[in-house]
Amino acid sequence: MKRTIFLLFLFIFPAALFQGCGNKDAGNQENIVGDQISYGENVESSEEGTAFGEHMLFGELLPEEESWRDNTLDDYTAVMHLPLIPRQEEGEQGGGMQYALGSTCGVLLKKHLGASVKEAWDELKMVTGQGEEDSVRLAFRQDDHNQAWGIGSMVGSDHFMMLGREYVASENEKEGGAKYYFFEIDEAQQVVRTTPLDFLPGDGRETPDRIMTDQSGNIHFTTGYLGGAPVSDQAENYYELVSPEGALVAKFDYTGVTMRLVSLYDGRVALWSQPADAEGRNICSRLECMDPATGEMELLAEFGENAPKALWEADNCYYTLWDENTLLYADNAGLHFADLSGNITEDVYIWGNHGILFSEMVEIQIREDGGINLIYLDYSKSGNFLCLEPTQEKKEIQRIVFAVPPAMRNVYYPSVAEFNKRYPAYHIELKTDYDKTALLTELTAGRGPVLVDTMLTGFESHKRLWMPLEGLFAGESWEDILIPRAMELGEIDGTLYGVVSCFGLKTVVIPKEEPTDWDYKTFLDTIEADSSIEAICNGDNSVWFFMASFLIHGLEDNYLLDNGSGTTYFDSTEFRRALRLGRTYCAETGYVEAGTPMLEGKVFCNIINVTRPELIDLYRLCYGENANYIGFPSGDGSAHYIYGQDPLVVRSTATEEEKRVAGTFFRMLLSKDGQMESTKDSNFWLSVRKDVLEEQINQVNENSMPGTYGFAFITLGDDYDREYDARFLYDMLEKARPLKYFPRELNVILMEELEAYAAGTITEDLLIQRLTGRVELYLAEQN
Amino acid sequence: MMKRIGALGFAVVLLIYSGFVSWAAVCGSSNSPDGAHDFSVCKRADAGYSVDKGTCVYIYGWDQNGNPIYKNDCRISDRYQWCNYICKYCNQVNDTQGAHPHYVKTVHSVNHN
Incomplete structure (x- = not known):
């Protein structure tokens, strides 16, 4: 039973996680709902599981509500939130895609391209505010004719205006070429009227692109290129308006200007434009509305340097008029009301509060009842339909704080967002502004954040502040999915206290073929035998760094002391030799570069870290394909080391409910989709999931830019080799040992x-005397 | 398939790497397990830039004769963000290697599969 729970989370449940939520009656939602049902069954199973006792503490899952609902954190609440994704057809390349909004629905026109025109078809995907979902093969298309080439909203209705195109062959240049027409379809996808556009030239350079019909029936459109030649130069970009009778009312040249059509609060349609300078920098944005009676443009709003950048500088800015004095605008944070100067007066809906991974706004329509329909693109550029209504009643919500360093926020954000969307009764709040001392004080007092990234606090040294994660993996065959060697990095004294989501590998490379193995003694022998070197390794060139890096791998494996007996080896010829080598080659000032100095024979070895697969290519290019990655010296020969990004922990005083939240969140974080989203951030290293690690290797390509401290960024171009990367990585992973340190003290x-000693303030003898005294005293106190 | 390591690529790497340059030996944070700075974390600055990679011409559909119909409204750009390496324990910015551009993603302005 427990196995089922875990596998559902790691395989089935995550598949639905990043696909959006919605009404379970919806067509395409059946799969998602199906998973939800499985998950619901799972909840019962987990309750049964609690009978096993404490071992299920973190195996117990949060109950999911019967049907999806949004939380009520903001002034507006989503009553529907559905993905707007076309059918996935195998082997398709290209194919147009356009979105439009109805008064009660969102639609997507997708041109599916088969191997030939006979196999091609036009799909109209629809989702409604009631959660209904449908995918229609457009019936008015007869084989290769009567195709739809574009779609646009008709403000205030569920009809849509589509673009038709026919190619007419003629010897007369003026009569031949493409002929365009608009055709309106109703809710049943029946054509109700057709408007020819005979005034448009047939060469494709002035083809309707964005289309929107106002409530008076005027058809607004912008133009771009759509034609038979693969041209890459600019099209002629016009904004044009056609009367309900099909007459061209006005035409304005906006060539080179970014344009979109937006519907206003009163059913009119406005032109939003964003001119750029010669370097392509956006310089302002404008909202203008044409008077169909006069054909003249009226400026409604304009934003430039003095306004918030989200309104004019950002590539993805979007705004419309909520009323004549109020803007409704979208930015990366959410939807806001603002005055006509662009100053926010009220937050409407904050994406992060509702688990939305917002990338770009496609369209917004303000409904007559005060609701808002919109289509946005998420991180993966997929469309989503969101139907918002004013929040009627604030429902209770359980807030759980997750303390993270700012640099790690984006690693966890996708999983946190998905959790918040999935569980509206709970809200994980990512907090990045913790003062470390204050955080530790809070945790010591049994308060503070439930979830903590131990990069903020340290991990092992604060074991008593963390709760053992008993049951998180209990009884599961998680070894098939996760890399045990990496997950064990979250253990303290053999008990799992932290969840590690990614890891790195550390090793040593030398410029010679021999030796291929060394312990501490042979390592020092080899340095001594090399008369050409000026430094031992790259990085911090100090005696302490030399010893800490090469001669210390924790209390149980080092060259300086025997933890079991509490004795030290400082007063020995071995230590004096190491000290002498350190003094000879490690100047207290100056730092040693990686790469060239070692290859020129001036540096004995380089320490390298593998935190992304593409770094292996960087090292291959730098050190050569057959470089000798000998590893660090250790008590029993060469060793590579594995280390985790700092584990995530749960506060030791967390309540039962908070534990369920943490357990559920950890599973989402470790799910395939959760991990794949995290890989998009540079501070996420090698995934602890076997399948995601493989994906990371497969994603190395000519555009990869391996970056690590000590090396400049390059683009790999043709110099990538995934097979080499995989072989190197898995070989090192198999051999790697957990990276250990001396205790901080x-x-x-x-x-x-x-x-x-290095500064010359104490002699070698005094150094040895003081080290022996202090370290043995420490060991005696600990033992 | 093993790829040839281009001599040019190798030379480029050697020429442009900037190497370990400077960090204070001791990290002030008690979180650091060995007391050393660990400059393994990228701190992204608010600033970034895009490199225009030109127009992406794609097949929008087949016309009634089976000929491809193209559209050229998609622009490809590579997004970069400026980053500094910081010590993961004490947040000290490494001031010797300087800010580096971090490739974020390649963006097609139009979603066309």
Whole structure:
């Protein structure tokens, strides 16, 4: 039973997670709902699972509501939120796609391209505010004729204006070429009127692109290129208006200007435009409305340098008029009301509060009842229909704070957003402004955030502040899905306290074929035997760094002491030799570069980190395909090391409900989709999921820019080799040991004394005497 | 398939890498397990830039004769964001390597599969 729960989360449940939510009656939602039902059954299973006792603490899942609902955190609430995605046809390349809004629905026109025109078809995908969903093969299309080439909204109605195009062959140049016409379809996709556009030239350079019909029946459109030649130069970009009778009322040249059509609060349609300078920088934005009676444009709003950048500089800005004095505008944070100067007066709907991964607004329509319909594109550029209404009653919500460092926010945000969308009764709040001392004080007092990224606090040293994650993986065959070696990095003393979502590998490369293995002694022998070197390794060129990097791999594996007996080896010829080498090759000032100095024989070795697969290509290019990645010296030979991004933990005083939230969230974070979203951030390293790690390797391509501290960014171009990357990575992963350190207190002792020695303030003998005394005292206290 | 390592690519890497340059030896944060800075975290600046990669001409549909009909309203751009390496424990910005551009994504302005 427990296995079922876990597998559902890792395989089935995540498949639905990043696809949006909605009414379970909806057509395409059946799969999602099906998963929800499975999940619902799962909840019962988990309750049964609690009978096993404490082991199910983190295996118990949050109950999901019977039907999806939005939370009520904002002034507006979504009553419907559905993905607007076309059917996925195998082997299709290209194919146009356009969205439009009705008064109660959202639609998508998708041109499916088969191998030939006979196999091509036009799909109209529809979702409604009632959660109904349909995908229609447009019936008015007869084989290869009567195709739809574009679609636009008809404000205030569920009819749509579509674009038709016929090619007419003629020897007379003026009569031949493409002939265009608009045709209006009703709710049943029946054509109710046709408007020929005989005034348009037939060469394709002035083809209707964006189309919108106002409530008076005037058809507004912008033009672009649509034709038989694959031209890449500019089209002629006009804004044109056709009367309900089909007469061209006006035409304005906006060539080179970004344009979109927006519906206003009163059923009119306005032109939104965004001119750019010669360098392509946006310089302002304008909202203008044409008077169909006079053909003249009226300026409704204009924003430039003095206005918020979201209104004029951003590529994806979108606004319309809510009333004559109020803007309704969308930015990356959410939907807002603003005055006509662009100052926000009220937040309408904040994307992050509702689990929306917003990328771009496609269209907004203000309904007569005060509701708002919109279509937005998410992070993956997929369309989504959102139907908003004023929030009637604020419902209780359980808030859970997740403390993260600012740099890690985007790693976790997609999973947090999905959790918040999925569970409207709960809200995980990502907080990035914690002061570390205050955070630790709060946690020590049993308060503060429930979820903590231990990059903020440290992990092992604060074990008592964290709750063991018993049951998170209990009884599951998670080893098939996750990389055990990586997940074990979340353990303290053999018990899982933290969830590690990504990891890195660390090793040493030398410029020679021999040796291929070394322990501490042979490592020092090899340095001694190399008379050409000027430094030992890249990076911080200090005695302490040399010792900490190469001679210390935790209390149980190091060259300086025996933790079991509590004795130290400082007063020995071995330590004096290491000290001498450090003193010879590690100047306290200056830093050693990676790459060239080692290849020229001046540096003994380089330490490298593998946190993304493309870095392996960078190292291959730098050090050569057959470089000797010998690894670090250790007590029993060469070793590569694995280390995790800092584990996520749960506050030890979390309530039962908070534990369920944490357990559910961790599973979402470790799901395939959750991990895939995280990989988009540069601070996410190698995934702990086997399938996602493989995807990461497969995503290395000519555009990859491997970047790590110490190396400049390059673009790989043709110099990538996924097979080499995979072989290198999996080989190192198989051999890698967990990276261990001395306890912080011991490191501080070493640092202080070695710095004093290097600065010449104490002699070698005094150094050894002080190190022996302080370190043995520490060991005695600990043992 | 193993790819040839271009001599040019190798030379480029050697020429342009900027190397480990400077960091204070001791990290002030008690979170650091070994007391050293760990400049493995990229802190993104608000600023970034786009590189216009030109027009993406794509097949919008087949006409009634089976000929491809193209559209050229899609522009491709590579998005970059300026980043600095910071110590993951104490947030100290590494000021020697300087800000580096971080490739974020390649964007097609129009979704056409």
